[in-house]
Amino acid sequence: MREHPDRTPGAAPRKAGPKRKLSIASYGLTPPAQMTFESLNALRSCGVVYSSSTDTATAKDVLGLGIPLISIANPGPCGLLGKILGAFRKNAHVGL
Numbered sequence: 184m185r186e187h188p189d190r191t192p193g194a195a196p197r198k199a200g201p202k203r204k205l206s207i208a209s210y211g212l213t214p215p216a217q218m219t220f221e222s223l224n225a226l227r228s229c230g231v232v233y234s235s236s237t238d239t240a241t242a243k244d245v246l247g248l249g250i251p252l253i254s255i256a257n258p259g260p261c262g263l264l265g266k267i268l269g270a271f272r273k274n275a276h277v278g279l
Contacts (some may be wrong), residue, residue, distance in 0.1 A: 202275065203271050204277070206276065207278070207279045208279075209222070215244045229250075229276045231251050231273075233255055233278070263279075
């Protein structure tokens with residue numbers, strides 16, 4: 184019998200779930216239109232992008248770039264983690 188060091192003996196094999204991706208990007212201190220192409224493309228490919236640091240005017244600019252932004256007010260680490268895990272139920276790619 185072949186043994187696997189990362190599995191408990193006798194445990195059922197793990198099923199591979201769908202691949203998930205979390206992109207973390209920043210638009211920096213300049214207007215969002217100055218974002219790098221890499222950041223812009225990564226955030227556009229997300230099903231949802233969460234931000235707790237955008238004001239209303241900036242959020243409008245970011246949405247205008249085709250980024251599915253959702254502004255959240257100071258969720259804290261646990262609240263943010265909950266939002267991200269919840270978003271992964273519906274989306275394979277989530278941004279922050």
